[in-house]
Amino acid sequence: MKILVCISNVPDTTSKINFTGDGKSFDKNGVQFVINPWDEYALTRAIELKEAKGGTVTVLNVGEADTEANIRKALAIGADDAIRVNAFPKDAMFVAQQIAAIAKENSYDLILMGKESIDFNGSQVHGMVGELLGIPVIFPAFKLDMIDDTTARLEREIEGGKEVLEVKLPFVASAQQPMSEPRIPNMRGIMTARTKPLKVVEPTGEGAQTEYASFSKPEKKSGVRMIDAENAGELISLLRNEAKVL
Amino acid sequence: MSVLVLVEGFNGEIKKSSLEAASYGSQVANALGTEATAIAIGEVQESALAALGAQGITKVLFDDDARLHNFVAEAYLKVIAQAASQESAKVIIFSNTNIGAALGSRLAVRLNGSLATNVTALPVISGDSFTVRRGVFSGKAFADVNLTGDVKIVAVKKNSIDISSDAGGTASVEKFSVGLSDADFAFAPKETVMQETDGGVLLPEAEIVVSGGRGLKGPENWHLVEDLAKALGAATACSKPVSDQDWRPHHEHVGQTGITISPNLYIAIGISGAIQHLAGVNSSKVIVVINKDPEAPFFKAADYGIVGDAFEIVPKLIEAARAL
Numbered sequence: 001m002k003i004l005v006c007i008s009n010v011p012d013t014t015s016k017i018n019f020t021g022d023g024k025s026f027d028k029n030g031v032q033f034v035i036n037p038w039d040e041y042a043l044t045r046a047i048e049l050k051e052a053k054g055g056t057v058t059v060l061n062v063g064e065a066d067t068e069a070n071i072r073k074a075l076a077i078g079a080d081d082a083i084r085v086n087a088f089p090k091d092a093m094f095v096a097q098q099i100a101a102i103a104k105e106n107s108y109d110l111i112l113m114g115k116e117s118i119d120f121n122g123s124q125v126h127g128m129v130g131e132l133l134g135i136p137v138i139f140p141a142f143k144l145d146m147i148d149d150t151t152a153r154l155e156r157e158i159e160g161g162k163e164v165l166e167v168k169l170p171f172v173a174s175a176q177q178p179m180s181e182p183r184i185p186n187m188r189g190i191m192t193a194r195t196k197p198l199k200v201v202e203p204t205g206e207g208a209q210t211e212y213a214s215f216s217k218p219e220k221k222s223g224v225r226m227i228d229a230e231n232a233g234e235l236i237s238l239l240r241n242e243a244k245v246l
Numbered sequence: 247m248s249v250l251v252l253v254e255g256f257n258g259e260i261k262k263s264s265l266e267a268a269s270y271g272s273q274v275a276n277a278l279g280t281e282a283t284a285i286a287i288g289e290v291q292e293s294a295l296a297a298l299g300a301q302g303i304t305k306v307l308f309d310d311d312a313r314l315h316n317f318v319a320e321a322y323l324k325v326i327a328q329a330a331s332q333e334s335a336k337v338i339i340f341s342n343t344n345i346g347a348a349l350g351s352r353l354a355v356r357l358n359g360s361l362a363t364n365v366t367a368l369p370v371i372s373g374d375s376f377t378v379r380r381g382v383f384s385g386k387a388f389a390d391v392n393l394t395g396d397v398k399i400v401a402v403k404k405n406s407i408d409i410s411s412d413a414g415g416t417a418s419v420e421k422f423s424v425g426l427s428d429a430d431f432a433f434a435p436k437e438t439v440m441q442e443t444d445g446g447v448l449l450p451e452a453e454i455v456v457s458g459g460r461g462l463k464g465p466e467n468w469h470l471v472e473d474l475a476k477a478l479g480a481a482t483a484c485s486k487p488v489s490d491q492d493w494r495p496h497h498e499h500v501g502q503t504g505i506t507i508s509p510n511l512y513i514a515i516g517i518s519g520a521i522q523h524l525a526g527v528n529s530s531k532v533i534v535v536i537n538k539d540p541e542a543p544f545f546k547a548a549d550y551g552i553v554g555d556a557f558e559i560v561p562k563l564i565e566a567a568r569a570l
Contacts, residue, residue: 013502014521017386037503092361093354118384118502118525121364127351136433137319139348142496156435157497158317159261159343160448163435177503178496209360211392213377218388224535224545229554233566235534238550243532245454245511246478246570 001055001146001169002106003046006099006113006125007074008036008089009067013118019215026119026215035070038114040182042175045144046112047078047183053146055109056080060102062095064088068198076185076193087203091212092120096128097205103133108170110152115140115174126174136167140176249275249282250335251303252326254345255290262409262451263341263402265301269410270368270402271339272302277371278337283307285329285422287322289315295419302413307332307422313431316438317345321430323352328424330357335397337376342401343450350401359397366406366529369398384502384525404450405508406529441497449498452481454511455530457500459485461516461537461556465493470560471515477567483507485517501526516556519544536560 011017011031018027035043046057059074061067062085071082085098103111111133116123123139130137143155147166154173156163185193227235240246251271253264268284275282284306286295295306309325326349330338338353340346347363354361366388367379376398382389393400441448449455456475458468468482475482482498489499500507502522512530516537517523524547527533535548536559545551552559 011383013384013525017383019387041503092351096351096355120382120389121380121384123347123363124351124354124361127348128355131352131355137348137352140344157344158438159345159450161438161440162497163316164437164439165433165435167433177499209354209358209393209395210362211394213390213392215382216388216390217386218529221547221549224548224551226551226553229552229559232552232554232559232562235550235552236563236566236570239511239532239534240570243511243549245532246567 001049001053001110002108003049003055003057003110003112004060004103004106004108005039005043005046005057005074005079006060006111007039007043007070008114008117008119009033009061009063009070010036010117010119013037017217023214023216033067033070035074036114036117037182038116038118038175040114041177041179042112042114043074043077043079044180044182045175046110048180049146058083058106058108060085060099062087062089062098062203071198072193073185075196075198076189077183078189081197081199083199083201085203086200090208091210092122092124093128093209094205094207096125096132098203099125099129100132101204102201103129110169111172113174115176126172130172136171138165138167138171138173141173142176142179144173144179247278247336248280248333249278249337249339250330250333251282251284251339252341252346252349253284253286253295253298253306254341254343255286255288255294258289258291258294260290260294260298261341263343263404265409266404266407267339267341267402268298268301268303269413270400270407271337272410272413273368274337274339275302277369281305283333283335284417285309285326287314287325292419296416299414299417300412301410303417304414306417306419308419309422309424311423311426313426313434316435318431318434319348319352320433321426322349323356324424324426324430325422326353327356329422330397338397338399340399340401342403346401350399354399357397358395359399360393360395361399361401362391362393363401364403365400366403368407369400381529385506385528403508405453405510447479447481449481449483449507450505452507453509454478454480455483455507455509456480456513456515457483457485457517458488458515459517460487467557468494470556473564474513474560474567477564485523514544515560517544518542519547
């Protein structure tokens, strides 16, 4: 089975988020970048499927050269090879066009990614890739097993419950917890990752459909009002009369 | 030209998130000098659809095909794309549910449109420019985004838009059908399993959420969370360590890798407030933190706090809440 896993390079969860003085772009200074945590669920599930059934796992990132550290990390975790589309990921449509172009060239059986990225929180790329390729998209999937060589059984979260689906390959699935338990690369993985193929290709497609004009931060909370534990019940009347949320 | 709003039904009623989308759509229509039409899918009473007039909807297209009671992306897309074309919709509004995000992204490709998800405010419209504010960096920032495509698709974040209740009279309801074939339902779910809510409230739609962490010491103590939730008409949630240890089911886990919620009131009991947890709840309007450790980081993000033993404090809250 040929599996493509799309990964995004995002600021670590604990990063302080800052923007450049004009508020027009994200300030990368002092920020550590990681593989998007949702994409890690997709990556480890892909590796588990490969280990059980054979096949290959290719990781794909649309990004500039500074994303290669995390692409190598994905190779160290167990992917076989990697592709980087050499471009700033302008928006979801642009990224989806790059992924779809690579997928058309290589005809993968399965395309996996996280249900969203923790930086832009768009949840858009998987749907766009599926539509561009004309194949089903299962969003968000928290369980994925192969029934046989051509059909998968998935469980998808819906508001208030879950759905069980059986879908023939090829399709796109966007992963969420608990699809798999993300792995930490071991020393052998890190050594072999250095020599695994990482191909760099130039972007194609018409481009973005949105423009990010500016960024801002939410207003700071005015501070916490502490209530004495002895009079805990007072909280309920404050929530009703002061905060007006009850 | 018009504004089209997707309205989802559930058990005969219109979802609260769809009422928010309808309110959003009719305000956009006003700003553009046009009217807002709803396309309604799912299990819903016609009388409930006519009442969408209160949110400013003038006309409802209703596809009552029973096969649409479950979400099937391909079938839903056909219905919405056809409605958008019939109404010459230039703006399409979804709620940012699992359904809205799934449809918005496919529709953006199909209609060659621009999509913004997780949108928290009405657009700023000036001439041809159409700018929306959306939540980014897991609630730590906002971005203002210009939608440059001919068709603009907006998925509105839950609980970020007030529901209008007197924006108009009664909406006209028209039957709408696009002649769906069995092939459109090829990827229908084999089975749908709904959570047992015990007569309670579903977490993603809840206005009040009571959440428990490791500080509660074990699943046997969850009656504290459940009783307080029941007294407040709230849904229950939990932190990641709690669902990892199977004290509570995964669908209750809120946080970075769980679900993101933005209720009016979030009450955290025995949760220290790791940054991963905050990412899932930081857009809640009012946050209450109850923790025995006065240094718990969660207090910095809270509006109200109580330092002390949850096993003594929560029963007092339950008593006060029942007395409301």
